[in-house]
Amino acid sequence: MAMKTPIYLDNHATTALDPRVLEAMMPFLTAQFGNAASNHSFGVAAREAVESAREQVAALISADASEIVFTSGATESNNLALKGLAHAEGRTAGHIISSVTEHRAVLDPLAVLQRQGFDVTLLPVDSAGLISPEQVSEAIRADTFLVSVMAANNEIGTLQPISEIGAICRQRGIVLHTDAAQAAGKVSLDVDALDVGLLSFTAHKIHGPRGAGALYVRRRNPRVRLMPQIDGGGHEGGLRSGTLNVPAIVGLGAACAIAREGWAAEAEQLVMLRDRLRSRIQQGVVDARVNGPSDCRLPNNLNMSFPGIEGEALLIGLHDVAVSSSSACTSGLREPSHVLKALGLPDELAYSTLRFGLGRFNTADEIDWAADRVIETVQSLRALATPGSPGG
Numbered sequence: 001m002a003m004k005t006p007i008y009l010d011n012h013a014t015t016a017l018d019p020r021v022l023e024a025m026m027p028f029l030t031a032q033f034g035n036a037a038s039n040h041s042f043g044v045a046a047r048e049a050v051e052s053a054r055e056q057v058a059a060l061i062s063a064d065a066s067e068i069v070f071t072s073g074a075t076e077s078n079n080l081a082l083k084g085l086a087h088a089e090g091r092t093a094g095h096i097i098s099s100v101t102e103h104r105a106v107l108d109p110l111a112v113l114q115r116q117g118f119d120v121t122l123l124p125v126d127s128a129g130l131i132s133p134e135q136v137s138e139a140i141r142a143d144t145f146l147v148s149v150m151a152a153n154n155e156i157g158t159l160q161p162i163s164e165i166g167a168i169c170r171q172r173g174i175v176l177h178t179d180a181a182q183a184a185g186k187v188s189l190d191v192d193a194l195d196v197g198l199l200s201f202t203a204h205k206i207h208g209p210r211g212a213g214a215l216y217v218r219r220r221n222p223r224v225r226l227m228p229q230i231d232g233g234g235h236e237g238g239l240r241s242g243t244l245n246v247p248a249i250v251g252l253g254a255a256c257a258i259a260r261e262g263w264a265a266e267a268e269q270l271v272m273l274r275d276r277l278r279s280r281i282q283q284g285v286v287d288a289r290v291n292g293p294s295d296c297r298l299p300n301n302l303n304m305s306f307p308g309i310e311g312e313a314l315l316i317g318l319h320d321v322a323v324s325s326s327s328a329c330t331s332g333l334r335e336p337s338h339v340l341k342a343l344g345l346p347d348e349l350a351y352s353t354l355r356f357g358l359g360r361f362n363t364a365d366e367i368d369w370a371a372d373r374v375i376e377t378v379q380s381l382r383a384l385a386t387p388g389s390p391g392g
């Protein structure tokens, strides 16, 4: 069987649109173009599609449809959750707890809140990237009103103990927000079992389209109130104004319905392929090291360092395997990832790191082929670095 290259192994960055999602979206990109706020038949059709997507989204996380706010993605959901709660009910100060390995879409809004006078504590993580419920307990102060901890990390796949943290927050009357952009569709997410007040996720990480996301906002037991961050026509219960992106919302709904049906079987398949990739690479590169947890890990995540090799050089050598180096390019300077640094990884190892993110459409043949390319590339880079050694 001929295999199509390049092989896509960067599913933490974004995922391919599932053909079933595209099919669900198509009518709303063509004949059914109505504005969901209009009262004629075009508008009614759009509105019905949006409300049925809201049911599908809510079902994935065992929420009520009335608790789902549509946004443009997880970045916007996180901004609405964090800034919206901080500024709700006339609040101007107070204490927020989060962790050092959060995505920039949490860290950056928190930095803004800090500049506005809020106190922010970022908890350190252990060598697997985990924070403990005890750390959260100990960090809580009388004025703590918000804890934000990601459900799953986008670089090393760490699954945080959200339900234990949620129980602590509930007991202390604090709202727990979780960024579930990577966890959605990969692990079980039930807003009551997790005891979260706010939960963010996005369509394009679960084989849906770019530009649609959701924020779960708890309505009862207790109700969570937010200050809107975008004002306009009062859409989405006044929490997020702006004409709804109907095709993308329909796509998000379809992606959630597919994920709800198939996530468990898919997770098993992903673990099998991920472990195959890891052991094959380790056979070929004996000193390759795995970063992140051995348990409590996303089924599709593998993060490996290759001592003595520049991650960027590896990426260039691996031109037909789409993976990510873990370094972030901030204002033209390459910096080792803040997540790997938080694990205590020395800079030179952090720079030698690749992140593999497997997805729904990867096959065992692709995994074997990609593993062989990684091994070859590491060997040839090492041969270059050591003139006269065999293998070059």
Ligand SMILES: *Cc1c(COP(=O)(O)O)cnc(C)c1O
Pocket: 012, 013, 072, 073, 074, 075, 076, 103, 105, 150, 152, 153, 154, 179, 180, 181, 182, 201, 202, 203, 204, 205, 213
């Ligand atoms: C991708 C990602 C985001 C950002 O999501 P967008 O929909 O692209 O805004 C936020 N948090 C995590 C953990 C992510 O992986």
